[in-house]
Amino acid sequence: MIELISASRCTACNICVTACPTNVFDAVKGSIPVIARKDDCQTCFMCEVWCPYDALYVSPNADGPVDVTEEQLELAGAFGSYRQAVGWAEGGRQRPAPEIMQRLRG
């Protein structure tokens, strides 16, 4: 489930408010969005992919909340790791050689 919006990273662009398919966030005038309906989160990670500032963290536990702190997540390099993996961050997604990828076909 969505666990956290990092106040230090978030620019209040509100892209996540628009992009979340289950309408979990609410925009707040003059501030960063809030996680308003956490129970509606379907753990699809789309907000992480669409957030240009890598300010969100979705825990892989879809069944219940998990305790996390911003410091822990920074240390673990969690912010933006998924956006990076799908190739939406700077630098794109480096594809291994075709011979290696070929190993999965067959």
Add this chain to the structure above:
Amino acid sequence: MVTASTGFSADTAVYYEVDVLVIGGGPAGTWAAIAAAGRGAKVVLADKGFCGTSGATAPSGTGVWYVPPDPARRTKAMNSRWDLGGRLADPVWMRRVLDRTYQNVNHLAEWGYPFPTGVDGEEIRTSLDGPDYMRLMRKRVKSAGVRILDHSPALELLRDASGAVAGATGIRRQKGDTWSVRAGAVVIATGGCAFLSKALGCNVLTGDGHLMAAELGAELSGMEFSSAYAMAVDHGSVTKTRFYEWAEFTYADGSPIPGAASKGGRSSIAKVLGTGQAVYARLNADAQEQVAMRHAQPNFFLPLNRTGVDPFKDRFPITLRLEATVRGTGGLRLVDEGCATTVPGLYAAGDAATRELVCGAFTGGGSHNAAWAMSSGFWAGSSASDHARQVRGRSRVATRSGQTGLTEGRGSRIDASSLIQSVRQEVLPYNHTYHRHADRLNASLDRLDTLWSDLRSTDAADLSEAVRTREGVAMLATARWMYRSALARTESRGMHKREDYPGRDEAQRHHIIAGGLDEVWTSTANVGGPADEVLAA
């Protein structure tokens, strides 16, 4: 204007008059919108969530049934799933889908989708990353001149005096008001129904389109093929199953589970999980395969990385989440090659429509669904546009057709969360939906039918609860069609497994048609294809 029949006010905050309204903005809906606009129609697309992230494809990504028009390869492709699908598919539709998919995917390449290059130097066009694909589709829909209404779930269809569809109304949930669209034709592309199981991207898929269409009298087909469960890390949502083909499955003590496999042995896994025991997986892959896997499906590895599991070394607990009709094949019945339903002006595409035509009784994933979504979407959008042109300028009085949850009644309002809970209790258990038996199906149906009759006198939901309420009503209706159809098929075929009828009965090589709301009925219809063991392309 829309005439209010009953329920909350029809003086909606936004109102459009168009040729084609597309409900749902996944692959099927976006292809439908692009096709309709391409034929000159004025189009609105309304999505419950955000067109571009919502639905099963956007967070998941899909393999695609993309096969070049070489007879040998096409023949192989058609036969690879013919028998698995219980020979209920129709080879005529399979060929059409192969052709259409080939053309549509080539369009994606022209539009700039970044297909990778293979060892032969050719682009590999058999797989689409969800985020990239759906972001591109959103862009194309917009540049086709289609108006997109995001966060705008449709609640009910409008109909004219003849019973033809005339548009829809819904909610703008981020604005707290309502919308209505008058349209010459409507495409239902609302996806399947996965009963809020949290399978990847599936919680927006609650059978809303099935319900709305059925309220106008549309019929369903193949609803017994609704027993898909997909594997995920325990408590996880990422129901990406392909890499479990590399897995060995064990009990907590490390001993192997006999017969367990992702393909062809998922049933054994469900049996063990059903007893409350944990099931563990570990993937056996060499170093190069591991690199390729991590690159190919970052979403598969995400929950593992975040919990510090190395799936190639560590055993990790898994679960099966219900995907029901999303990776099943049942849905709205189609009556012609343009994807028309039995209701004039109403078309269906993607998971909302029956996929038996291309997959028969089984899909499980593996590219046919994605191919079906883009092909049926394209056809539905095209024929909706043609239909709309015929009715353009005709003055039609539109009335709202939504019933349960939207009409005034003497009783209290529906308690949406308790309704949803009750439906989920019936459909989630493996021994209700996966392994079926007449005794359990009948007992479930008794309870589900009682739930339905209890809803008949309820009062209209207020604005803030309308979406949730209609989702509950739609899931209840869907569960009843599923289980009635499952009872009617007294054999096992494809994904439909009856403990009391474990064998296939060739006399039942037909479709089960279902419909009705207060009284759910089933009947049979002939299959289009031959009973041949092997197909020719």
